[in-house]
Every structure is written in structure tokens, then in C-alpha cells.
Amino acid sequence: MQVRFESVHKTYRRRDGTEVPALAGVDLAVASSEFVSLVGPSGCGKSTLLLIAAGLLPPTSGRVVFEGDAGGRPRTAVVFQEFALFPWRTVLDNVAFGLEVRGVGRAERLERAAALVRQVGLSGFESRYPHELSGGMRQRVGIARALCVDPAVLLMDEPLSALDAQTRQLLQEDILRLWETTRKTVLYVTHNIQEAVFLSDRVVVMSRRPGRVREVLSVPFPRPRTEALLADPEFGRFCHRIWSSLKEEARAALEETHGDGSPA
Amino acid sequence: MATEARRDVVVLEARAERAEGGWRPAVRAASLAGVVVAWELATRLGGIPAVFLPPPTAVAAELLGMATGGELWRSLQASLVRIVLGFLLGTGAGVVVGTVAAVSPLAEAVVDPLIAATYPIPKIALLPLLVLWLGIGEASKVAVIAIGAFFPVAVGTMAGIRGTDPQLVRAAVSLGASPFQVVTKVRLPASLPVMFAGFRLAAGMSLLLVVSAEMIAAATGIGFTILHAGDLMQTSKLLAAIVVLSALGVLSTWGLQALERKVVRGRPH
Ligand SMILES: Nc1ncnc2c1ncn2[C@@H]1O[C@H](COP(=O)(O)OP(=O)(O)O)[C@@H](O)[C@H]1O
Ligand SMILES: [Mg+2]
Numbered sequence: 001m002q003v004r005f006e007s008v009h010k011t012y013r014r015r016d017g018t019e020v021p022a023l024a025g026v027d028l029a030v031a032s033s034e035f036v037s038l039v040g041p042s043g044c045g046k047s048t049l050l051l052i053a054a055g056l057l058p059p060t061s062g063r064v065v066f067e068g069d070a071g072g073r074p075r076t077a078v079v080f081q082e083f084a085l086f087p088w089r090t091v092l093d094n095v096a097f098g099l100e101v102r103g104v105g106r107a108e109r110l111e112r113a114a115a116l117v118r119q120v121g122l123s124g125f126e127s128r129y130p131h132e133l134s135g136g137m138r139q140r141v142g143i144a145r146a147l148c149v150d151p152a153v154l155l156m157d158e159p160l161s162a163l164d165a166q167t168r169q170l171l172q173e174d175i176l177r178l179w180e181t182t183r184k185t186v187l188y189v190t191h192n193i194q195e196a197v198f199l200s201d202r203v204v205v206m207s208r209r210p211g212r213v214r215e216v217l218s219v220p221f222p223r224p225r226t227e228a229l230l231a232d233p234e235f236g237r238f239c240h241r242i243w244s245s246l247k248e249e250a251r252a253a254l255e256e257t258h259g260d261g262s263p264a
Numbered sequence: 265m266a267t268e269a270r271r272d273v274v275v276l277e278a279r280a281e282r283a284e285g286g287w288r289p290a291v292r293a294a295s296l297a298g299v300v301v302a303w304e305l306a307t308r309l310g311g312i313p314a315v316f317l318p319p320p321t322a323v324a325a326e327l328l329g330m331a332t333g334g335e336l337w338r339s340l341q342a343s344l345v346r347i348v349l350g351f352l353l354g355t356g357a358g359v360v361v362g363t364v365a366a367v368s369p370l371a372e373a374v375v376d377p378l379i380a381a382t383y384p385i386p387k388i389a390l391l392p393l394l395v396l397w398l399g400i401g402e403a404s405k406v407a408v409i410a411i412g413a414f415f416p417v418a419v420g421t422m423a424g425i426r427g428t429d430p431q432l433v434r435a436a437v438s439l440g441a442s443p444f445q446v447v448t449k450v451r452l453p454a455s456l457p458v459m460f461a462g463f464r465l466a467a468g469m470s471l472l473l474v475v476s477a478e479m480i481a482a483a484t485g486i487g488f489t490i491l492h493a494g495d496l497m498q499t500s501k502l503l504a505a506i507v508v509l510s511a512l513g514v515l516s517t518w519g520l521q522a523l524e525r526k527v528v529r530g531r532p533h
Contacts, residue, residue, distance in 0.1 A: 054438050074440055084435040088453045088530040098439035101449065129530035149439060 001068035001075070001152035001185050003030045003053060008062035010048050022048045024210035025062070030153075032068055033183045037196035039246060040206030040214075041253035046189040049211070050155045053187060054078050070152050074098070077146035081158040083138045085130040091117060091141050092126040098149035116144040121174070136167035143178070153185045160195065172198060173227060180224060193239045193246070197221075198229060205245045208253035215245050318500040326500040327507060335489075340508065342484035343474050346402065347512075350409025351470045355417045355463060357410070362421025367447055379418060387412040387469070388476045395481055405477040412473045413466035420462025424455025457531070460524045467516045475509065486512075 010023040022045040030036045038046050051057040053064055054076045066075050077098065085094050092113050093100075099109035117126055120140040130138055139159055146154060159175075160168040172195055179186060179199070190196050196203045197219055205215040220238070221229055229235050300320050306312060307319040314322065330336035365375040387408055394404040428451045436450045478487025486505050493501035 051434075056434055056438060076438065078435070078438040080431060080435060082431055084429075084431040086432060086435075086450065086453070086530075088456075088528070090530075097436070097441075097449075101436070101439060101441040101445045131531060145435075145439070 001066055001070060002032050003153055003185060003187065004028070004065040004067065005049070005053070006063050006065060008049065008052060008064065009060045010045065010052065010057070011060045021210035023052075023059075024212055026206075026211060026213055028204060028213055028216075030185055030187055032185055034202065035179055035186045035188065035200045036202050036204060037188045037190055037200040038204045038206060039190060039193060039196050039242065040211060041208045041246070041250040042191065043253065044206045044209045044249070045211030046206065047157050050078065050157050050187065050189055053153070054155050066152070068152070073152050074102075074149050075151065076153045076155050077149050077151035079139070079142050079146045079154070079156040079159045081161050083130070083135075083142045083162070085138055085141055085145070087130050090127045090129055091122060091133070094130070094141055095144045095148050097145060102149070113144070113148055116148050117141075119147075119178070120144045134167070135163045136171055139163065139171060140174070143175070147178075147182070147184075151184070153187065156186065156188045158189050158191065161191065168192075168195070175199060176225060193242050194230065194235075197235065197239050197242065198225065203242060205242060206249075208249045208256065214249065217242060315497055315499050318503065322500045323503045323507065327504040330501070330504060336508070339485050339489045339505075342482075342488075343478065343486045343512075346405045346409060346477070346485065347470045347474050350406045350473070351413050351466060353406065354410035354413025354470075355466050358414045358417025358462065358466070359421050359459065361414075362418040363425060363447065363452065365418070366422045366425035367451075379415065383415050383419070387473060388480075391477055391480055400481055405474070405482065408477050409470045409473045412469040416465035416469065417459065417462040420458045420465075421455060424458035425451045427458070428454040456528045457524075460520065460528065463520055464517065467520060468513070471509065471513055471516070 005026045005028045008023055008026040010021075012020040012022055014020060026045075026049060028036075038049065040046055048057065052059050056078075086097065089097065092110060095116055096109040096113035099112060104112075114126060117123065120143055122137060122140055122144070125133065125137065130141065133141070139162075142159065146156075156175075160171055163171065176199055188196070188199060193203075200219050203217050203219060204213055205217070206212065207214040217238075221232075221235065303317075304319045304321060307314070307317055318326075327336070361375060364371045366372065390411060391404065391408050394407045398404040398407055425447070432450050432454060433446055436446050441449060474485065475487035475490070478485035479491045482488045486508055489505045490502055493499070493505065
């Protein structure tokens with residue numbers, strides 16, 4: 001399924017009445033089965049864009065168009081940076097949540113959830129509670145929970161940012177494998193350029209707040225990709241090219257956010 | 265001659281770890297026993313007249329007599345029926361009203377000022393009014409307990425439901441949960457710990473109110489027994505009834521804790 005953002009604007013209104021422009025006209029098309037990453041200075045509206053795509057937040061103006069054969073599947077599912085697992089539910093019941101609220105029968109939903117738990121490498125942990133798991137395992141549950149509803153588009157908001165570097169590296173490869181088998185349309189937010197390049201077909205660089213698309217780069221490295229790519233000098237050069245584009249925005253954003261209450 | 269440099273060597277070795285705080289249960293038991301023994305000695309040797317403070321052994325004997333004579337069970341039953349009915353009615357209404365008020369802005373606007381205005385009223389002050397409305401029988405006593413149990417639960421439920429992690433709500437909505445499912449499958453389970461804090465307060469409130477109500481307007485119950493024994497200067501009976509109240513308080517706390525452990529899952533206890 002294809003996703004098209006058409007001139008999407010979002011202005012938040014604070015409680016005191018002041019307006020915070022977060023997105024100022026985002027135009028972007030993500031092709032069916034394409035993996036696209038968004039990078040940009042923090043506070044530039046990446047999460048906002050994802051929430052809008054997920055239907056959790058209405059845009060102030062502009063629209064998001066989904067086109068293609070959904071085949072009765074839900075349009076989107078979200079993987080959150082802070083996992084957002086239900087602490088009172090076991091791993092299996094967390095993964096099955098989306099099917100449960102859609103009225104899928106108990107036997108069927110648990111069977112499908114168990115298959116996904118296996119797919120993300122958590123066999124044996126089905127009846128554990130989230131607080132008994134490491135961060136990396138929790139995010140695997142988060143990914144399985146999103147995939148369990150078989151969404152047409154997967155939205156991931158910095159899914160690895162809360163993890164330590166080694167765990168992040170491992171999950172990055174797992175996400176790559178999962179994507180290669182499922183070929184979902186993915187919109188992936190990260191602040192890690194290497195991660196974006198390693199995973200994506202295209203990388204979108206956003207401007208500082210209010211966010212716009214600054215530049216879109218096609219990643220030239222063939223698939224299937226392996227860890228070896230990370231050591232390739234070409235890979236490093238490509239990442240650096242993105243960083244040069246991002247750096248100006250990030251520096252300007254850092255100077256602007258001083259004192260206006262926005263997160264630095 | 266080369267002087268040898270002084271060398272310090274520190275070795276940290278394994279050692280058997282003693283269970284931390286293993287002495288605690290013993291000290292806790294001794295603390296209670298110590299007070300009882302001191303009390304016994306003070307009354308036996310200190311010449312305190314039994315009408316002011318009878319020794320614990322006399323209180324225990326009195327309690328035994330009340331139990332075998334059936335008086336204990338009669339007043340306990342009268343009080344328990346009032347407590348349980350009032351607690352269930354009040355907490356049940358508290359959960360429902362708290363949930364609705366937290367979910368619907370209109371209900372919140374209606375309920376919030378009413379709760380703010382009535383919560384501070386000492387509930388026992390309402391008893392004469394309730395007697396006027398419901399008569400001197402059981403209904404007025406159950407009602408005053410229900411009102412007392414209602415507030416902490418309503419307020420706790422409201423706070424829990426409003427304070428639910430918005431990320432969890434977002435996750436549920438993104439997975440297809442309806443507004444009703446967000447309440448039943450996310451907000452209510454997320455609020456259980458806060459609701460249990462409300463239940464504990466409600467249990468304490470029920471005990472306080474049953475005793476007060478029975479002192480004011482009853483011919484049965486633990487509260488009545490205490491007041492009556494006081495009038496007749498039956499101090500050991502008075503104290504025996506107070507011991508029963510203490511046991512009721514401890515038991516209700518334990519019961520709620522056990523229930524909470526069963527119901528509140530997925531969090532370290
Ligand atoms: N609910 C909100 N109310 C007001 N301002 C908000 C709200 N959510 C986000 N913002 C602001 O909008 C901007 C974009 O936020 P966000 O999309 O979270 O950025 P990013 O994910 O790129 O870091 C930030 O400046 C943030 O402070
Ligand atoms: Mg963000």
C-alpha cells in the first residue's frame with residue numbers, strides 16, 4: 001500500500017493559547033513495500049507526522065492518502081520508542097491485543113500471536129510480563145504486537161532509541177530480516193543516520209521545526225544487506241553526506257530552541 | 265641499597281551473605297509482646313485500678329466469655345453486615361461514578377463540583393439526616409458507610425483513569441480499540457493500583473463510621489457494645505471490643521492486600 005502526504009501542516013495549540021507550528025507543508029510519497037526513514041533534528045515534527053499517518057492526530061491542513069489494496073487489513077500499526085506495552089498483560093496477550101479488540105476469537109488470536117512471538121525470537125517468554133523482560137525483548141514484543149494485526153503500513157517512531165548500542169545493533173538486523181520476509185510498507189523515524197541508511201530504500205531529511213522535507217536520498221546499497229555493509233567506506237561516505245545536510249538544521253534548531261520551552 | 269617500595273595489598277574475598285533483616289519478624293513480635301507484658305505488669309504491680317485499665321489477661325478472659333456466651337458473635341454480625349453492605353454499595357458506586365466522570369467531560373463538569381463540595385463533610389454529620397430520611401433501622405447506617413466509602417474510591421478511580429499513560433491509550437487506539445475498549449481494556453486495568461488505594465481508605469472509613477453510627481443510633485454492634493460497656497464501667501469489655509475492632513482493621517487490610525495481589529498483575533509487588 002502506498003502512502004502520500006500532501007502538504008501536511010500541523011500547528012499545536014498550547015493550553016495558554018500560543019501556537020506551535022510543528023509541520024509546515026510536508027509532501028512525501030512512500031511506495032508500496034518501500035522502507036523509508038525520516039531523519040531530522042529533534043523537535044522537527046517526526047513523531048507528529050507519524051501520529052498523523054496513524055490517524056491518532058488530525059492534520060491542521062493537508063491530507064494523507066492511502067492507496068492500494070488493503071484487503072480488509074488495518075491501514076497502520078505503530079511501534080513506539082517507549083514500547084508502550086500493557087504492563088498487566090503477558091507477552092502473548094500484548095501481542096494479541098489488536099486482534100482481541102477487533103473481535104478475533106480467542107483460539108485464533110492466540111495462535112497468530114504465538115506465531116509472531118516466535119518470529120521475533122521470543123519463544124518461551126509468552127507468559128512473562130513486560131517488567132520481567134529486557135528493553136530489547138520489550139521492543140520485540142512491541143514489533144510483534146504491531147505486526148500481529150497485519151497492517152498495510154508499519155509506522156515506527158524511534159523504535160531503538162531507548163536501547164543500548166549493542167541491543168540496538170542486534171534489533172536493527174532483526175528488523176531488516178523481518179522486513180525482507182514481510183515486505184511491508186514502512187515509515188521509520190530515527191535520529192541515527194547509520195540505522196536509517198542500513199535499513200532503508202530512501203532516507204528523508206527533514207528541516208528543523210516547523211518540519212518540511214529538506215532532501216530525499218535513495219540508498220544505493222543492494223539488498224539483501226548484511227552487517228558487513230556497516231564497515232564499507234562507501235557506506236560511511238553516504239552517511240556523511242546525509243549528516244552534512246542534517247548538520248545545518250540541527251545546529252540552527254539547537255540555537256533556536258534555547259529558552260522557548262521546546263525539548264532541546 | 266635499593267629501598268623496596270611499600271606495597272599495599274587489599275583482597276576482597278567471598279563471604280557468606282547473611283539474610284538481610286532476618287531479625288525483623290522477631291523484633292516486630294517482641295514489640296507487641298513487650299507492650300502487653302508491660303501493661304500486665306503495670307496493672308498487676310503498679311496498683312492501677314482495674315476500672316481504669318484492666319490487665320490484658322482480664323481483657324482476654326472477657327473476650328473469651330463474650331465469644332462463648334454468643335454476645336461477641338451477635339454484635340460482630342450486626343456490625344459486619346453494615347460494613348460489608350455499605351462498603352460494597354459505596355465502592356461500587358465510586359468505581360462507576362469515578363469512571364464515568366473521568367471519561368465524559370459533561371459528567372465531569374456535573375460531578376466534580378459536587379464531590380469537591382461534599383467530600384470535606386465529616387460523613388458522620390449526615391447520620392441524623394439519613395435517619396430522618398431512612399429511619400433508625402439498618403438503612404441509615406448502611407447509607408452513611410456507603411457515603412464514606414464512596415468518596416475515596418470515586419476520587420481514586422477518577423485520578424487513575426485520567427492519569428493513564430497517554431502512550432498506552434495511543435497504542436490501544438492505533439491497534440483498533442474503540443473508545444469503550446480503551447476504558448475497559450486500558451484505563452481501568454491501568455487504574456487498579458490507585459483504585460486499591462481508594463479501597464483501603466474506604467475500608468478504614470467504613471470501620472470508623474460503623475462504630476460512630478452504632479454509638480449514636482443502634483442497639484447492636486461493636487460500637488454499641490463499646491458505648492454500653494463504658495456507661496456501665498465494664499472496662500475489660502470495652503477493651504475487648506476495641507481489640508475486636510483492631511482485628512477487623514488488620515483483617516480487612518490483609519484481605520484487600522491478598523485481593524490486590526491476585527488482581528493487579530504484571531507489576532513487581
Ligand atoms: N501536544 C503538543 N502540544 C504542543 N506542542 C507539541 C505537542 N506535541 C509536540 N509539540 C511540539 O511540536 C514539535 C514537534 O514535536 P515532535 O513531533 O514530537 O518532534 P520529533 O518527534 O521530531 O522530535 C516540538 O517542538 C514539540 O515541542
Ligand atoms: Mg519524536
